[in-house]
Amino acid sequence: MRKTLMAATLAAVAAGLAVQAQADPPFDPKDPKMAPFIAGAKRSGYTFAEPETRAMQDDDFTNPGFLWVEDGKKMWSKAEGKAGKACQDCHGDAEKSMKGVGTVYPRFDPHAGMLLTLEQKINQCRTERMGAAEFKFDSKPYNAIATYVKHQSFGMPIAVQTDGPVAPYFDMGRRLYYERRGMSDIACKHCHEDLAGMHMRTELLSQGMPNGFPQYRLKWQTLGSAQKRIRGCFDEVRAEPYPVDSLENTVLELYATWRANGLRVESPAVRK
Amino acid sequence: MPTPRVKMPATAAKGEIFEVKTTIDHDMESGQRKDKDGKPIPRKIINKFTVTYNGKQVFWSEWASAVSANPYCSFFLTATESGTVEMQWHDDDGQVYATSQKITVA
């Protein structure tokens, strides 16, 4: 029943019918506490969250994502694989060497000759430099090390590149972002550009800015990656999600992350 | 193996009331969910959380499956003497996860 209603609502949007526009109660643009979460017209998902969810993120202790940061910190200096190396052996102090790294992924990797997400880059390091097995997608260590690395860029503006060898990936990402899909027959842009800030039934639609990934979601009761979240979006519009780490899912992550250029890294963010 | 996190002051004045914030990574599997084949996933939660201060039990709590994953619990103690605050999380499967922190009371 609920699914039917949801599909009907989404179909109404797709048909260009009026959607009830509602002010967004938790957000006051003049609140100085919101300044770090806004860049021009861009708004982090933080500004769409209820006060209790924001409070949970604000404190490094109440933010459950820090369970993963702490885990990743331990992993950084732990040797694994045939080469007997830890991340630290090549990269030194993560607080220095990884600063800023989280702002530029997904990026073109000349060594691999393709676009890589941060998680894919870490797995490349593991297989090629450490002689260790890849971390399984969405496993605890997969998320922990990525969160620890990304957190070193906390507060720095997202700055993914879109030119040079990235251009074809970016163009593909943009095309997919605007492509209608699924039973609801809507594109990413319908929710996150056209209707951001409005309610679709009980859902307050955000701009879909991925500056807080890997992030802890109340719904998941755990932490997860942008790849996982994009697949969740596909489920929600009743479309078949692209496989994890597929070219399609990765270029969508690139395009969505580019949209957040200028917003600060919040990893690990807390979202509904 | 779940790793607890605890935040409390390392020093306090005698008689001072201080907050202890605790959290631990745990799925808190409720026993009410089903797997892909429709079989119930058995309950596996932390059902009890206990706190001692220099060996004396000062606070404890019993948890049901309605406690969220990665349980968070914060409470307050009075700084009476220097020593150790120990916390234990008791899992349904019999495992106990423990951690402790020292406090100096001046």
Add this chain to the structure above:
Amino acid sequence: MSQLNRRTVLAGIGAGAAAMAVAPQLALADKAAADDMISKLINGAKPQDGKVRIKLPQIAENGNTVPFTVTVDSPMTEASYVKAIHVVADGNPAPGVASFYFTPTGKAEVSMRMRLGKTQDVRAVALMSDGSAWQVSQEIKVTIGGCGG
């Protein structure tokens, strides 16, 4: 770490209604059952309104992780302290959320996060060292449906 999806939980609750005879623990708790449970926990005392405060979001963005803080007016001395706080959610498959037991130390305040299956009243009942019991009840709206629900 496995994903706890509330849709799956809710599906479980729905299925539970049909399977009640087999799995009574899946039946939705009602107020009478919750009252009974509380009565046992507070040794049959009649809880009065007052002394207890509960801080809850007005709207839970997701029922899987709802933060709450319970505070009780008490000096927390040997002569007068809070022995226990019981938090109960009548609208959940099982009403009990957590029981907190105190000694005369610190202050009578605890925070935690709970799962709520739907919009409902959440109750906190405190048992004092003199045997009296005090309570508070507050409604919380739980978002269901949508991307976060």
